[in-house]
Amino acid sequence: MRTTPTQLEKEELQPSSLHKFSLDRRKFFKMLGSGVAITFLITDSLGKQLLGEKMSGNGVDDTTVNAWIHVGENNVVTVYTGKVEIGQNIRTSLAQLVAEELYVAVDTIEMVMGDTGLTPYDRGTFGSLSMPVMGSLLRKAAASARELLLDMAAKEWKVSKASLKAENGVVKNISSKKSARYGEIIKGKKLLQKVNQKIDLIPADEWKIAGTSFPKVNGVSFVTGEHQYASDLKIPGMMHGKILRGPAYESKLESVDLSKAESIPGVTIIRDGNFVGVVAPDVRTTEKAIALIQDQWMTVPKPSRDEIFDYLVQHADEGRGDSKGDVSNAFKNAAAKVEHDFHIDYIAHVPLETRSAIAEWIDDKVTVWTGTQRPFGVQEELMKGFHITKENARVIVPDTGSGYGGKHTGDAALEAARLAKAVKKPVKVTWTREEEFNWAYFRPAGVIDVKASCTNEGLLTSWQFHNYNSGGSGIETPYDVANKEEKYHPVKSPLRQGSYRGLAGTANIFARECIMDDLASSIKMDPLEFRLKNMTSPRLRDVLVAATEKFGYKNKKSAEHGYGIACGEEKGSSIATCAEVVTQVDGSFKVLRLVAAFECGAIVNPSNLENQILGALVQGIGGALFEAVDFKEGKILNASLSHYRVPRFSDVPVIEIVMLN
Amino acid sequence: MEIIINDKKYDTGPDDSVNLLYLLREQLELTGSKYGCGEGACGACTVLVDGNPIPSCITPIRSLKNKKILTIEGVANKNGLHPLQQAFLDEDVFQCGYCASGMIMSSLSLLEKKPSPTEEEIISAMDRNICRCGTYPRIVKAIKRASVSMK
Numbered sequence: 001m002r003t004t005p006t007q008l009e010k011e012e013l014q015p016s017s018l019h020k021f022s023l024d025r026r027k028f029f030k031m032l033g034s035g036v037a038i039t040f041l042i043t044d045s046l047g048k049q050l051l052g053e054k055m056s057g058n059g060v061d062d063t064t065v066n067a068w069i070h071v072g073e074n075n076v077v078t079v080y081t082g083k084v085e086i087g088q089n090i091r092t093s094l095a096q097l098v099a100e101e102l103y104v105a106v107d108t109i110e111m112v113m114g115d116t117g118l119t120p121y122d123r124g125t126f127g128s129l130s131m132p133v134m135g136s137l138l139r140k141a142a143a144s145a146r147e148l149l150l151d152m153a154a155k156e157w158k159v160s161k162a163s164l165k166a167e168n169g170v171v172k173n174i175s176s177k178k179s180a181r182y183g184e185i186i187k188g189k190k191l192l193q194k195v196n197q198k199i200d201l202i203p204a205d206e207w208k209i210a211g212t213s214f215p216k217v218n219g220v221s222f223v224t225g226e227h228q229y230a231s232d233l234k235i236p237g238m239m240h241g242k243i244l245r246g247p248a249y250e251s252k253l254e255s256v257d258l259s260k261a262e263s264i265p266g267v268t269i270i271r272d273g274n275f276v277g278v279v280a281p282d283v284r285t286t287e288k289a290i291a292l293i294q295d296q297w298m299t300v301p302k303p304s305r306d307e308i309f310d311y312l313v314q315h316a317d318e319g320r321g322d323s324k325g326d327v328s329n330a331f332k333n334a335a336a337k338v339e340h341d342f343h344i345d346y347i348a349h350v351p352l353e354t355r356s357a358i359a360e361w362i363d364d365k366v367t368v369w370t371g372t373q374r375p376f377g378v379q380e381e382l383m384k385g386f387h388i389t390k391e392n393a394r395v396i397v398p399d400t401g402s403g404y405g406g407k408h409t410g411d412a413a414l415e416a417a418r419l420a421k422a423v424k425k426p427v428k429v430t431w432t433r434e435e436e437f438n439w440a441y442f443r444p445a446g447v448i449d450v451k452a453s454c455t456n457e458g459l460l461t462s463w464q465f466h467n468y469n470s471g472g473s474g475i476e477t478p479y480d481v482a483n484k485e486e487k488y489h490p491v492k493s494p495l496r497q498g499s500y501r502g503l504a505g506t507a508n509i510f511a512r513e514c515i516m517d518d519l520a521s522s523i524k525m526d527p528l529e530f531r532l533k534n535m536t537s538p539r540l541r542d543v544l545v546a547a548t549e550k551f552g553y554k555n556k557k558s559a560e561h562g563y564g565i566a567c568g569e570e571k572g573s574s575i576a577t578c579a580e581v582v583t584q585v586d587g588s589f590k591v592l593r594l595v596a597a598f599e600c601g602a603i604v605n606p607s608n609l610e611n612q613i614l615g616a617l618v619q620g621i622g623g624a625l626f627e628a629v630d631f632k633e634g635k636i637l638n639a640s641l642s643h644y645r646v647p648r649f650s651d652v653p654v655i656e657i658v659m660l661n
Numbered sequence: 662m663e664i665i666i667n668d669k670k671y672d673t674g675p676d677d678s679v680n681l682l683y684l685l686r687e688q689l690e691l692t693g694s695k696y697g698c699g700e701g702a703c704g705a706c707t708v709l710v711d712g713n714p715i716p717s718c719i720t721p722i723r724s725l726k727n728k729k730i731l732t733i734e735g736v737a738n739k740n741g742l743h744p745l746q747q748a749f750l751d752e753d754v755f756q757c758g759y760c761a762s763g764m765i766m767s768s769l770s771l772l773e774k775k776p777s778p779t780e781e782e783i784i785s786a787m788d789r790n791i792c793r794c795g796t797y798p799r800i801v802k803a804i805k806r807a808s809v810s811m812k
Contacts, residue, residue: 219750220750223755224733224742232686282687283687352757353695611796615796616795640700640702641702
């Protein structure tokens with residue numbers, strides 16, 4: 001059976017201009033029951049609608065960060081945020097912040113996350129923004145709800161608010177000992193208010209719930225195997241889908257013979273230009289059908305891994321960035337100078353859960369369950385692809401098997417939606433690991449060219465830093481230098497590329513810190529002394545000193561081992577790492593010990609923060625020592641976990657972490 | 662064909678050429694064992710067959726006649742979590758948790774064979790399991806903790 005194509009392949013996409021929402025004030029309270037709710041920003045169109053305010057034509061900005069908190073008469077606190085849980089444990093740490101300000105226990109809080117039908121708009125869970133931005137918003141919203149409850153109690157009891165205090169979900173009258181649970185104060189009322197932006201927050205040094213190592217809130221469901229990731233879900237009547245893939249990125253389907261595959265009972269094939277997908281009642285049949293398709297593809301000429309670095313420099317644009325002083329003159333006249341270029345490979349995120357999605361159409365409305373870092377981004381992809389309105393595209397994200405910046409897109413979601421629309425049944429598409437390597441996107445490859453100089457006394461005099469394609473994140477040196485030029489030159493990448501954990505920060509900081517070492521060595525100065533001499537940021541100095549002290553940088557030195565230090569600032573945090581490394585018989589390196597000192601402001605959950613630093617260090621070892629995507633003429637040569645090496649238990653050094661609060 | 666999983670008998674259906682992971686996830690709705698690579702290289706699908714950890718994604722069910730299979734769903738019992746599961750919670754190990762089932766199954770087999778493994782023994786037994794979030798040091802701690810609590 002063959003069905004008519006959907007509209008997805010034709011790229012004449014019309015973004016929807018409709019701002020309608022399926023959730024209004026009446027439905028909101030119907031869904032939640034009576035209670036008090038705090039919506040964050042009035043610029044949010046859904047928030048406006050909930051508050052019954054008129055929307056200002058097309059000028060509605062519903063892209064502002066937002067969240068709502070609802071306190072029900074059943075004493076349950078429900079937090080709505082468009083952020084998603086992908087392993088950063090924000091389901092726990094955001095709940096801690098709400099619990100702190102609202103004076104309730106963490107287990108009375110339900111976090112509704114990453115559901116475009118229930119939560120306010122959110123750009124996505126990336127860029128280390130959840131705690132500093134969403135965390136701050138939720139604190140204010142929770143504090144506003146607390147004050148509202150106190151106001152309500154004061155009014156009802158006809159006492160001054162000053163005589164009341166909130167404690168463990170209860171409002172108490174300090175003098176009369178009268179008390180009532182939040183639910184009793186709310187009883188039957190439906191109140192919706194804006195957040196008070198100027199509200200006083202509990203200072204971090206007085207935190208009782210935030211600031212503690214609260215364990216992962218739904219932790220049990222992970223150790224019992226009960227947690228249902230998107231890839232574990234099943235819905236009634238669900239079929240399975242599989243997509244025919246070309247040999248390389250951007251290849252075009254020249255000819256295809258579907259006859260054998262079509263003859264398998266129960267198989268439906270959907271063809272739309274380059275897109276060929278099969279649908280069958282079970283996964284095995286989809287695999288058989290795909291294997292029986294005879295296809296010819298035309299590939300686009302593409303560089304191989306050994307050509308990519310020249311290619312990137314040759315195809316780079318003018319670039320953007322800052323410069324000051326006279327870099328070339330300062331370099332020319334310097335006492336000590338270093339020049340070096342660094343090659344950065346494409347690397348794969350390898351989230352252990354591959355992309356997976358279920359799509360179900362009911363009339364013109366599609367609901368998708370998928371693991372993604374951008375539920376609202378996937379919603380937009382669905383709106384564009386199928387010419388549907390926002391209210392007709394709902395994306396639900398169960399806690400996801402990680403992303404590391406690699407799940408910003410809705411690839412499997414769109415595939416499933418396309419197949420489901422054609423067969424008029426729910427369809428699930430789960431990528432194989434091979435598909436994940438070939439068809440997801442990579443951390444960008446790049447070339448970093450650096451020229452730098454200093455005086456014999458160890459003061460930087462010039463700094464030229466050009467990044468080709470790998471990214472501009474973390475490109476700015478934190479060291480003080482009068483003459484500098486820092487530019488990022490984007491390139492249209494021959495392979496599909498996108499965000500990655502820390503973005504280009506890892507590559508840029510690695511290159512910069514290597515150059516700092518080389519400069520220090522050229523004037524026979526200790527690398528730590530050289531860094532401290534050129535450093536102005538007190539936060540960076542603090543972490544560097546903390547890490548080197550813990551490491552014993554000045555004492556323990558074996559002639560057979562290498563010792564290195566590096567530091568950097570990124571996304572409002574400062575980190576310094578010391579490493580002890582040995583060269584093995586085969587010439588490869590083994591990291592024996594890492595000490596990292598990290599400072600990111602007030603720590604909401606120390607155990608979780610330590611876990612994140614730990615994970616980042618371990619993942620960093622992979623990128624630094626052995627992870628690299630190998631490819632020839634656009635074809636990926638190591639698209640499996642037996643050929644693409646990621647860090648394992650035996651790669652992990654002794655790790656010590658110092659967290660400065 | 663009949664197969665015994667978590668002390669329960671299941672009918673595998675007409676096709677005995679499928680892999681155990683497929684049977685578990687697609688036919689029996691035991692989704693605790695995860696797909697990660699399809700080539701036995703990541704450990705996410707690890708189950709115990711007669712106490713030995715095997716990658717269920719590359720194990721055909723026809724090789725499992727009369728064998729006892731234990732999956733993550735069979736680790737906790739009526740009295741609650743297994744001490745090993747509790748140890749993973751106590752060490753606050755997981756980030757995304759996708760590797761959790763495989764990690765617990767591999768370490769359960771290790772601890773049943775070697776109740777007090779050294780760090781080297783832990784690393785060598787666990788090296789087939791990938792945690793991409795990089796929580797390895799905490800997993801080692803959890804296994805050490807469980808080796809005490811399971812005694």
